[in-house]
Amino acid sequence: MATTTLTHAQPQHRPQLRTATTTGRADHASPATPPPLTHRAPALDGLRTVAILAVVLYHLHVPQFEGGFTGVTVFFVLSGFLITTLLLGERRRTGRVRLGSFWVKRLLRLYPALLAFVVVGLLLWNWVGDYKGASFSAGEAAFIALTYTGNLFRAFWDTTQGVFAHTWSLSMEEQFYLVWPPVLVLLAALRVRRRWLLTGLGVLVVGASALSWASYRTPSGGATPDVYFSPVLGVVPLAIGCALALLLDDERVRVLAAGVLGRVATWLGLGLLVGVLLWIDDDWTRHASTFGVVLPLTGLVSAVLIGGLVSVRSPVSAVLAWTPVSWFGRRVSYSAYLWHPLVIALLGTFAIGPWGTVGLVAAVLVVSVGAAYAVEVPVERFRARARAARSAQRTE
Template sequence: MVATDIQQPPAKTRSASSRVASLDGIRALAILAVILYHLGFAGWSGGFIGVNVFFVLSGYLITSLLLKEQMQTGSIHLGRFWFRRVLRLYPTLIGVVIVGASLWFLVRSDGASLRLDAGGAALIALTYTGNIARAFGHLSQGVFAPTWSLAMEEQFYLLWPPALLLLLSKGLRRRTIAWALAVLVVAFSVTSGLLFVPPNPGATPDIYFNPISSAAPLLLGAVLALTLTHERARSFFAGVWGRVAIWLGFVGIVGLMVQITIEDNWQQEAHVFGLTLPAVALATAFLVAGLVSRPSVLGSVLSWKPLSWFGRNVSYSLYLWHMLVIALLEPFVSGFLGQLVLVAASIAVAIGSHYAIERPFLKVKARFEPASWSAPAKRERELAKA
């Protein structure tokens, strides 16, 4: 769950450094859906799809950032990119791991995490290998469990930027790269369904954490970013089809979440991993494509300042802290009111973490942004020609 810094401009009149506030609104709703799912709120058993929404956003935003740098400088400075990611993501993770490991004797409540001591769980979290540990080692990590998705994103950040740089340096057109990635998305989605093995009742199947399954929405986000570098695609979504895409995407995400909630046995169904979750990713891609390409009523709602501020500044910390807060406080509360207390406490801790941990490092991170980002891009017109 990552808040990134550069978002694709929806039109030629928008500057290259502009944010699309509605995407921050999506991020806020996605993290809240995940938290309500983890707390067992009635009607939110499909809230876990917020993770897939995040994956698409991350793939789109990071690829847009990389393409912007390549557009403006002719290359991608990989070392600087990775260092910025460390400054953005690692400080909060370290804070959560220190607190969680220190209180491990209080919070190691689930059976799977009992197989790990505090040091082992912390090591998996800090090395971004949680998805591997869960998919192949059947280790839950307890309160550090959310780091499995961060591990998947970090592995994507490690592999995709040099791959994109190599492909572009070899003269491949962005259109060609996008089509190749689209084929991979389909292949990974089909493979996820074929590799599905029903777990024990109440458990999550290994394929959910498998890199093959998680790579599909990340790559779909990259496909979208590459597609929207072309004038024809931007014009398509800037028109009436952009409005259609926005509502098709939004209704699709909500509808699929409701469908999973009604079924209430998604862990036992292969189609969830081969069809439903890929459909969530596709719906998210449609929603993002429309929102970054044209104004809309839904875009205005998602851009509401408190909502977009929350998504931009709190969502990452909230995703990391909420399981620890729940584990510490849940024994002392009960019922619906208790659930609300846990949500409020998690948000309060996340806001405090943002100001105390994230913001100081974000100021340092800003010093390592490419200098060309502060000036108009002379090569921006080249995007439409590739």
């Protein structure tokens, strides 16, 4: 999951991306409308909290959360937006994008927690490995999870990895991290205009949505259709997030979004997203329109909400930015996504009735916080010390 931590940096007089700037006046932009996320956006961390809670409640089969799986769509839009914003910001500040550094940072941010989860999953495989079925042995399932190929196996070979099955979405994001940054850098080097980039992303969204609809095959029983895990569908919300970042990189769009338009976008996006969540019922897997229309539209609605949240202050952004809510999204949401199926697989049979569900949610929270501070925090501290040491060496 992409981080929302983007520190402010003073603009430098370097060659600029035509996709990352506007003409003339943008180089002298008013401080009132800086590029997006030059400071932390805690409301987006809060949105992560809401999204992961929806996913957990969906997997616990809580009534009225049959559409909670759309939380993954929200995460994808956030990733597309944040990563593209980060890349454009780096180019603006330094005149280039260091792809190697970008990939190493992504790997160090995400892989240690995944590795820890997989190791524990292997140790407990005899008790949890067949959670929702498993097509592979423990070692094979672990290999698929650690190589970020789960979405491909689930989409094209109709298989599942037991308690590691949910790592398909992490695979989709990692594949996005590999492909989109060099594509963006190449298009920038070719001086492709923003409007053509947006047009290309729009064509990609429409084409992938139509192909997802055409690829739909009715699943047996209550299984999830293979198309849901396909990179063809997964690229739709990611591309929508990329398009939002390119739009908000335009000074004129930021000026418009900083006013009434941003407030309308916030409330409209929130209302529609909650509406989708509550409207979807438990037969969502039986309709091709879910994958060709509903999920792509959910991505668009998520982008509208995100655009509003980063553009104006509102009661919605204030609630999402409330410290406990934003802290959980920033610090624990990735861990919660990784570990919640393992907790459900271990304890689900003991959870009876509403209070059993409450107990499971509490267990997920405890395990997620513990895992975050046992793995992610030490890794981040190590990375910080390494950066400080490198900086000290350069100044000597």
